[in-house]
Amino acid sequence: MDMTDLAVTGAEIAVRVTPRASRARILHDDDGTIRVYVTVPPEDGKANAAVAALLAKAMGIPKSQLQLIRGATARDKVFRLL
Template identity: 60%
Template sequence: MGKPKSKNLPDLTYLAQAGAEIAVHVTPRAARNSVLVRDGQLRISVTVVPENGKANDAVQRLLSTAMGVAASQLRLTRGQTAREKLFVYLGSSRS
């Protein structure tokens, strides 16, 4: 998966608050990459297969692009092998 294009992603910059926990429902092996906010729940679909952390990496990159932050500022804290995942935004390293 290449670098996600932000033109087709919703604006999730409001989630970029240091320490924010972001719950995500993930669908791997989807037809296309997408980020949807439906009924207050964040749903991310990726085309990557869920093996060796590839889908987790793709979700992290897609989420970070939609949030307008670096992927390294997001940490997957729960759900490494589940569809329900919890990311934490670490915040910018700038002071």
């Protein structure tokens, strides 16, 4: 799956986040789960911002177009494309 396929206005993107990873990356599991690994710790929203930036870059959109709608303090998050 190409991340640019998800760049549709109103789309909701569910991800599973792993903070403090050795490197930032996005992986797709066989079951369709999108796993996002970021190097920053989950403190003061830093990991959420890093996830949004990584997703936006992968989709080729500005990060201001992504809104976190669920999971601000959880590993499972849902972003909406504005």
